[in-house]
Amino acid sequence: MAKGSGSAKAGGSARAGGAEDIDGLLERAVHEAVAARPETLxxxxxxxxxxxxxxxxxxxxxxxxxxxxxxxxxxxxWTAGWRPADLVRVVRRELGAAHLALAVDLIAAEGRRHPAAALDRRWHEQLRELAVEVWWESDEQYLGAFAERHRQDRFALATTALELLRCWALLPPVNPVGPVPGGSAPRAGAPVAGEPRMLGRIRALLAKAESTEYPEEAEALSEKAQQLMAQHSIDEALLAAGAPAPDAPAALRIGIDSPYEGPKAMLLDAVAAANRCKVVWAKEFGFCTIVGFDADLDAVELLYTSLLVQATAAMSREGGRKHRDGAPRTKAFRQSFLIAYAARIRERLTAATEQATSDAAAGRRLREDGTVERVADAERLLPVLKAREEAVEDAVGRMFPKLVSQRVRVSDGEGWAAGRAAADRAALNGRSGAIGR
Incomplete structure (x- = not known):
């Protein structure tokens, strides 16, 4: 009953017609929605x-x-540690597609407060991927234009707005994975607008690898890209070690969507481990936090995306067939398939990392033109990599002082065998980026 009288009071205030009354009405409506019990929401x-x-x-x-x-x-x-992709992901999980367009627009509205220089590279990338833009002519015209664009009446749109603001208001603080817009300038060594030239070279190689119809050519291009990414990471490590202000671990978040969240998190962990990064899974929010150095985080994000696409396609093909006894393949088959896929990918990437590191420590360096040169300071490499691994461990300990491990269960032998076979066939490349080492 208290909520009912609050709404009546808000309505009476709004009838006065002033701008301050509308602001107060909206604020009270959101507050009441946030405070509402499930049975009265x-x-x-x-x-x-x-x-x-x-x-x-x-x-x-x-x-x-x-x-x-x-x-x-x-x-x-933002102050509580969330980022644009996180807010949109939460809306997709909790509310559905009908709220996504409004969520992106409200993020765009807030973004008007910050100059581009106040945002780090990954923030810019998320805004670009979400197609965040201020497309409306004035704030007073926005809701009318939105309603026309999405064919919603005023009541439906007002409900959507209240549900969205309630969803965001209930989010707890999370560990930050980068600077807050307007809070402070990005730290020294933090990602900046634009990406390293080597990544552009790798993207071009991988785009060509995925467009060719010849498996042998794709494999050769992917292998070259893999070597370049490994060398890029090693070069970054040596360069940072000699800088006046040593680089420090950073972090990013990657969404883990249902179904089969556990095996997907395992695949991400396999990619991260091969790239000297650590993964912490927040199942309740649908994302993993990856901690590592910037060059390695790029590799993790891009390779995981590629391998997940490959794994999902392979699982769909195998899952649509029947068991040897003629029975249809079940969820247990698909779960086991993805677990096996992740385990085999871990083996492949670990072997590739060890080989690349061994070559670099022996003084062999791959140039972009494919030739090999000698490295004079190769003896510094292993201590530098060891120090970076320890720095990542320390960063994870500070960010997540209380961690628990989680096991996943394999219950279908055919699914396990099919998943390992698919992982052996997987190309270690991606549509948009890097590869493991």
């Missing part, structure tokens, strides 16, 4: 949305108030 949302959408004349003021409120709400999420 629908009723509270309906009441708040009805008041916000009651008048076409007030709708421009509601539009302006929403974007102003969103700037503060999204900014609080």
């Amino acid at each position: 629908d009723w509270v949302l309906d009441g708040g949305a009805s008041l916000l959408a009651a008048s076409a004349e007030r709708w421009p003021a509601v539009s302006r108030a929403l974007l102003g409120y969103a700037e503060r709400a999204v900014g609080r999420c």
Whole structure:
């Protein structure tokens, strides 16, 4: 009953018609939605949305108030450690596709406060991948234009907005994985706009590898890209070790979507381990945090994406067939398939990493043109890599002082065998990037 009287009071205030009244009405509607119990949430949302959408004349003021409120709400999420891709991922998991367009727009509205130089490279990449842009002409016209674009009436759109703001307001703080926009300048050595030239070279190789119809050519291109990525990581390690201000581990988050979250997290862990990174899985939020040095984080993100696509395609092909006894293959088969795939990929990437490191320690360096040169300071490599591994371990310990391990279960022998076979066939490359070493 207390929530009902609060809504009535908010409605009476709104009828006065002032801009401050609309701001207060929106704030109270969000507050009541956040505080609502599950059994009364629908009723509270309906009441708040009805008041916000009651008048076409007030709708421009509601539009302006929403974007102003969103700037503060999204900014609080950044301060709490969340990033653009995280907020969109949470909306997709908790609310569904109908809320995604509004989420992206509210992130765009908040982004108007920050110059491009205040954002690190990975933040820019997330904004680009999400297609974040301020497309509306004025804040007062935004909701009307959005409703027309997505064919929603005022009540439905007001409900969507309240559900979205409630979802974000309930998010707890998480460990930050980079600088907060407007909080401070990116630290020395942090990712900046643009990417290393070597990654551009690797992207070109891998794009060619995936476009060719000849497996032998694709394998050769992928192998060359793999060697270049390994050398890039080693070069970065040696360069950073000699810098006046030594580099430090960074972090990024990668989404882990259902189904089969456990095996997917295992695959990510396999890729990360081969690239001298550590993975911490937050199952309740649908993401993993990867801790490592920037060059290695790039490799993890790009290779994992490629291998997951390959694994999913292979699993779909094998899962659509029947068991030897004619029975259809089940979820247990697919789960076991992906676990085996991840385990075999771990073996392959670990072997590749050991070979690349051994070659570099012996003083052999691969140039971009494919020739090999001698490295004068090769004796420094192993101590440098050891120090970086220890730095990553220390960073994980500081960020996540309480960790537990989780086991996954293999319950289908055919799925295990098929998964290992598919991993043996997998190309260690990706559509958009790097490879393991």
